[in-house]
Amino acid sequence: MTESFRILLVEDNPADADLTREILQSGPRAIELTVAATGTEAVDYMHKRGRFASAPTPDLVLLDLNLPGIDGRGVLTEIKHHPELRRVPVSILTSSLSEKDVAQSYDLGANCYVVKPLDFKGFQAIVWELENFWFSIVKLPRGEE
Amino acid sequence: MLADYNLPQWSGMEALEVLLHEEPSVPLILVTGVLGEETAVECIKEGATDYVLKSSLARLPVAIRRALQEKQVREQRELAEELFRRAVESSPSGILMVDETGKICLSNAVAETMFGYKCDELAGQSIEMLVPDRFRRLHREHRAAYHNAPIQHGLGKGRDLFAVRKDGGEFPVEIGLNPVHTSAGTQTMIVAVDITARKQAEREAEEYTRELQRSNAELEQFAYVASHDLQEPLRMVASYTELLAERYRGKLDDKADKYIGYAVDGAHRMQRLIQDLLAYARVSSQARPLQPTDSGAVLASVVTQLRQTIEKNNAKIVWQHLPVVHADEMQLGQVFQNLIGNACKFHSEQPPRIEIRATPAGDMWQLSVADNGIGIARESSARIFQMFQRLHTREEYEGTGIGLAIAKRIVERHGGQIWFDSVPGAGTTFYFTMPKCGGGIA
Numbered sequence: 089m090t091e092s093f094r095i096l097l098v099e100d101n102p103a104d105a106d107l108t109r110e111i112l113q114s115g116p117r118a119i120e121l122t123v124a125a126t127g128t129e130a131v132d133y134m135h136k137r138g139r140f141a142s143a144p145t146p147d148l149v150l151l152d153l154n155l156p157g158i159d160g161r162g163v164l165t166e167i168k169h170h171p172e173l174r175r176v177p178v179s180i181l182t183s184s185l186s187e188k189d190v191a192q193s194y195d196l197g198a199n200c201y202v203v204k205p206l207d208f209k210g211f212q213a214i215v216w217e218l219e220n221f222w223f224s225i226v227k228l229p230r231g232e233e
Numbered sequence: 234m235l236a237d238y239n240l241p242q243w244s245g246m247e248a249l250e251v252l253l254h255e256e257p258s259v260p261l262i263l264v265t266g267v268l269g270e271e272t273a274v275e276c277i278k279e280g281a282t283d284y285v286l287k288s289s290l291a292r293l294p295v296a297i298r299r300a301l302q303e304k305q306v307r308e309q310r311e312l313a314e315e316l317f318r319r320a321v322e323s324s325p326s327g328i329l330m331v332d333e334t335g336k337i338c339l340s341n342a343v344a345e346t347m348f349g350y351k352c353d354e355l356a357g358q359s360i361e362m363l364v365p366d367r368f369r370r371l372h373r374e375h376r377a378a379y380h381n382a383p384i385q386h387g388l389g390k391g392r393d394l395f396a397v398r399k400d401g402g403e404f405p406v407e408i409g410l411n412p413v414h415t416s417a418g419t420q421t422m423i424v425a426v427d428i429t430a431r432k433q434a435e436r437e438a439e440e441y442t443r444e445l446q447r448s449n450a451e452l453e454q455f456a457y458v459a460s461h462d463l464q465e466p467l468r469m470v471a472s473y474t475e476l477l478a479e480r481y482r483g484k485l486d487d488k489a490d491k492y493i494g495y496a497v498d499g500a501h502r503m504q505r506l507i508q509d510l511l512a513y514a515r516v517s518s519q520a521r522p523l524q525p526t527d528s529g530a531v532l533a534s535v536v537t538q539l540r541q542t543i544e545k546n547n548a549k550i551v552w553q554h555l556p557v558v559h560a561d562e563m564q565l566g567q568v569f570q571n572l573i574g575n576a577c578k579f580h581s582e583q584p585p586r587i588e589i590r591a592t593p594a595g596d597m598w599q600l601s602v603a604d605n606g607i608g609i610a611r612e613s614s615a616r617i618f619q620m621f622q623r624l625h626t627r628e629e630y631e632g633t634g635i636g637l638a639i640a641k642r643i644v645e646r647h648g649g650q651i652w653f654d655s656v657p658g659a660g661t662t663f664y665f666t667m668p669k670c671g672g673g674i675a
Contacts, residue, residue: 103469110476183465206468206504208475 127158168197238265349399383412471500509635529555576604608657
């Protein structure tokens, strides 16, 4: 039986979101990818509000920092302040190289901070690395609380 | 001239009159038999230098000697006065002499023109007349203080001084004061220079500098924002053309593969250009303060970073003791990296041998990076430090042509210079200067 993993990708650029989807689909694991295009949508999804009432909690959140409305920092704060959601690993995936963004993200509880490489091959390698790390190397919290 | 008082046709007094008219500088001594004291005094009053009684002719040589000495002294004094007058008149500065009470006793034409007065209008007036109303009281106080301790005084050092013309117009001046001790008391020679034109030029230069700094900063900001914001859409172009290349290679026709290849290559090149542009802009946007930096240690760490390149090219890098310089460590490293990187890249058939040296040059250290590579043709020397200038095709040597432009910008930010010497086919030496440390650490 192939284990399936759920990823919530919070990304406002559809081209970027599709690129990540393409890479994940060509990877070795079965991934269920959900894309939230705004911070508000991401927060609603995590809290299972409105149309996300029956949405499953993801195994990993890939979070862009610069989003319209509630930005990545807001989403991160929301997740890491919630007693049940805080255990969900959040990986920041951004093009920002700013040291301030890096420090602030970890302070807010990010589990890792990854800068998007500029070239496709590099980006593909990093997405697969992330997949491998979180779904093979790391033991994730599952099921019972 | 010696003259008898009583002569057949005319008297000694007449001779005196003619002489004073024709040659006033020639002394006249009356030599006379009988001359009452009253007449003698009269003669002296009229301008005779002396008189000698025939009964005491022994006094004549003494009188002549004294008369000639007086003549010489008088002539020297007159010469000095003439020189002084000419110096004052021909001076390009305005000159005024002021007595102890602040009255003007002498002025030259330049001063009169400068202050807008006719030649006889200044004499006898108070010097405060030339000072703007609002400064007059203060000026009087300063003058009193100066009078108590008169010293030579430089031309308006450190202070903006203003003067007022007859028509009420004000203008900036520089003033020099010189106490002159005369029998009539201490006078002050005032040298005044109208600095309106210079102040105007200074203001324009300042304005121009500010404008230049502003537009430079704006341009830098523009370059940074443009290149930073261009990266995101370009990342999409590059990624999707690569994705297309990967997914559809061999599935369309040969032309499609080739064209996708061009698109991928173009996007990559543009990415490199933008990254280089950002690196160039960062020379000032991410500049750190200059501090004592061990250039040898910086070089050693650069050599470690370049190990792959060095090993690939079988390069040998040598240096002796290198100095501590006043530098931004990261940026000094970048200069070394770019120069050594180039030296490895543009190697000849022999394996590259790169030597780094330092020699003192005034308050700078002159560092040099010498190689035995292909060299640089003289006609390329003007282009080599310009941004994105390449001397070779992309097929021959890769790179965007930013390295030396960045090196130049860094060196110039440190107040140094960069240049090179080259013998095509034999090698190139790049030189650059970095400031020595202020505290004598070297």
